[in-house]
Amino acid sequence: MWSGLWLWPLVAVCTANTFREQAERIMQDTPVIDGHNDLPWQLLNMFNNQLLDKRADLNTLTGTHTNIPKLRAGFVGGQFWSAYTPCDTQNKDTVKRTLEQIDVIHRMCQLYPETFMCVTNSSGIRQAFRERKVASLIGVEGGHSIDSSLGVLRTLYHLGMRYMTLTHNCNTPWADNWLVDTEEDNAQSHGLSPFGKLVLKEMNRLGIIVDLAHVSVATMRAVLSQSSAPVIFSHSSAYRICEHRRNVPDDVLQLVNQTGSLVMVNFYNDYVSCKGEANLSQVADHLDHIKKVAGAGAVGFGGDYDGVLRLPAGLEDVSKYPDLVAELLRRNWTETEVRGALANNLLRVFEVVEQVSNHTQNPEEEPINLDKLEGSCRTQYGYSAAPGLHHQWGVLLAALAPLLLSWCLL
Template sequence: MSATADRIAALLRQHPVWDGHNDLPWEARDQVGYDWERLDIGGDTSDRTHTDIARLRAGGVGAQFWSVYVPSNLPGSAAVTATLEQVDAVRRMVARWPEHLALALTADDVEDAWAHGRIASLMGAEGGQSIDSSMGTLRALYELGVRYMTLTHNHNNPWAESATDAPAPHGGLSAFGREVVREMNRLGMLVDLSHVSAGTMRAALDVSEAPVIFSHSSARAVCDVPRNVPDDVLARLADNGGVCMVTFVPSFVTPAIGQWRAAAGEAARAAGVAPNDVAEFDRFATAWGETHPKPATTLDDVVAHVEHVREVAGPRHVGLGGDYDGAGGFADELRDVTGYPRLLAALADRGWSDPDLAGLASGNVRRVLRDAEGVAQRLQGERAPSVARIEDLDA
C-alpha cells in the first residue's frame, strides 16, 4: 500500500464512513421481493448490486442511511404501505446479519455499533409522499426508526415543491409543509433537502430550528442541474449547522452528463415519457443512449464537488452520500461501496488534513444528528405533537 492508502486506512479505523443514501432495499424489492435468502449480502453480490457486507467493510463504511424509498408518483395510501414494506425490509436485513449490522436510532447507537464492530444501520424516507400529508404517519415512521425524511422526491407533493416538477403555487413549502418541518424538528427527524427545489431549500432553512441535511446532492455551481445545491444555500449551512452529503451520481457531478440527461429528458417528453418518472425514464434513456452515447464520469468530477462544498459551506458541513444501488455508471474508482477510501485518498493527496477528512467521512453528520437530538429534547418540553391538518392550513 502507498503511504496515502495507509493513512486513509488508519483514519477509517477511527472514523468510519457514514454514508447518507443507499437504495439497496429497493433493489431487494425489485430483484427478489425482499427475500434476503435470495439476495444474500452476507456473500458476494457484486454481479447484482453495488452493496454487500464484505464490500461495505472494504470501503470503510461504519454507518449507512438505508433509503426506504418509494416512487413519488404512487398515490398517498399506496406510498405509505410501500414505505412500511421498505422499513420492514431494512429491519429484517439487520436481523438477518446481526453479527455485522446493528439498527441505530441515535448518535449514541451509531457509536455503540462501532464499538462492537458492526455497521450502524439507519433509515431515511425518500420523499414526503411517504406520509400522505399526515402528522400521525410522520410520527409512526419515526417510531419505526426513520431518522430523516427527504421532503420530496421527483414529484411535488401537496405541501412541498420538487426540483424536477412544475413550479408549485406556494413556491417551496406550503403552510402545512412548514408545520411538517417543525414537527420533524420536534421529533428529532432530520430534514433532508435533496431532491427539493431551491425555493423549498430556502423555505425549510427559514423554518428549521435543527440542522438540515442533503443526503445525496452535489454543487450546482460545478454541475448546473436542478438536483444540486446553489451556493447561497450551501453558504447558509454554516449558520444552520447542517451538512451537504455529496453524491457520486454521474448526471449530478459531471456537467457533460448533466447536459446529456437534459437532452434525454427533452427527447423523453417528445415521446410522451415524463423525465421524473424514474422507471419509465430509465428505460427510455437506456434505449436513447444507444444512439446518443453518454459521456464518461471521473473521480476528479466528484472531488470537484466535495472541494466546492467545503469552500462555500465550510469543512464542518460536507459529507458523503453515494446513492449506490439507486443509480449507475459511477466513476471506475467509485464503482461500488468499496470506493470511499479511493476518494479520501484523492483528497488527502490534494492537501486535506486528517481532521477535515474525518469530518467528511462521518464526523460532520454525527454532529448533525446529535445536534438535532438536542433540539428535539428542548422542543418536546415546549410544545405538544402537532395535530395540524393540510385541509385546514392549506385551504
C-alpha cells in the first residue's frame, strides 16, 4: 500500500501538464477576449502617450502587466482596451482626455499592425482570430467621459467606442456609482435619472455595449430591467465569494441569467479574496460561482491588468491565462463551457447588441437639464439662459423689469 505513494506527486504533475496542454489546444482556435485592460493609462502615466519613445516599445516594454510577448504567451486574441480618465476630470477636461486615450489605442494598432487589429464589431473579432492578431476594441471607462452629452456619446461611438462603463468611482449627473452602497457617496439618481434612461436608450440604438462595472446595485437593477440588449460587467467578480461592493450580488446574477448578460471576472486581489493576497484558485472560485448562479453563458474574463496594483499568485500578468483555463478544466468545466468563457459568451452578447441596434431610428436629442450640470468653466449655449448676444437683451430687460415697474408707479 505505502510502496506506491511516491507515484502520486508524479501523477499530479502529469495530470497538471495534461490540463495545461488541453488549455493551450483549446486556446489555439478560441483565444481569450479580455473585458478590461488599462495599458493605455500606463502609456499616459509612463510616457505621456509618446509611443515612439524607445522605452514605450510594446515588444520590450517592462514594468507593466502587458506587452506583446506576454499577450502572445497568454493566447489573448481580443482585448477591450480601456480609454480611462479619472473622476477628477469630470466637469473639466474629461472629453479631451478621453479623446487622447482613444487616439492612443488607434495608434497602437497603427504602430503594431502585425499584432493588433482595431475592430468595431463581432465579425471584426472573428477576422482578427483568423489572422492571429489581437482584436483591439475600445471601452470607455466612466460615463463622466461624455460630459452628460448625447452628442459626445454618439461621437465616441463613431471613433470606435463599443462599450461604456456608466460610472467610475463617482456619480455622474445621471447614474450612481458603487460607493453609494458603502455610504461613502450619496445617491443622486437612485439608479438612473430620466436623462440616464435616455443615455441607456441611445446606447442600445447605437450598438454600444452597456458596462455595469463600478455602478451601484440600484443602477445595475435599473439597467438590467430596462436595457433592450444584454449588458456586461467588464471587470467585476462575485459578491458571495468576496463581499466587496464592486462585486455582483446573487440577485443581480439571476438578472444576468434572465437577460443573457455577462460577468467578466476581475483579478484584483481586493475583489477576489477581500484581502491583500489572493491566488489563481480563488479566481476560479468566482468563475465557478457565477456559472452556478447565472449559468455557464454568463462567465467571462476581465482581468483589469495594468489597472490594479495587486494580482493573485499565478495570474501575475496577461501571459497566465492558460493556467487559469487549465484550472477550470481540472474542475470539470466542459470544453464548450471553457470556450464560452474565453470568447464565445462575449461574442454572443456583442452580436445581440448589434442586432438590437437601429441606426434608422431617430437619435435621442433631449439634453440634460442645465441645473444638473456643474463646473464654473461651463458655457450654456443652447439652453434658454445661454449667454449669446441674442439672449443678452432679454436677460437685461428681465433684470430691469422690477425697477422700471417701480418708476411707473411713482
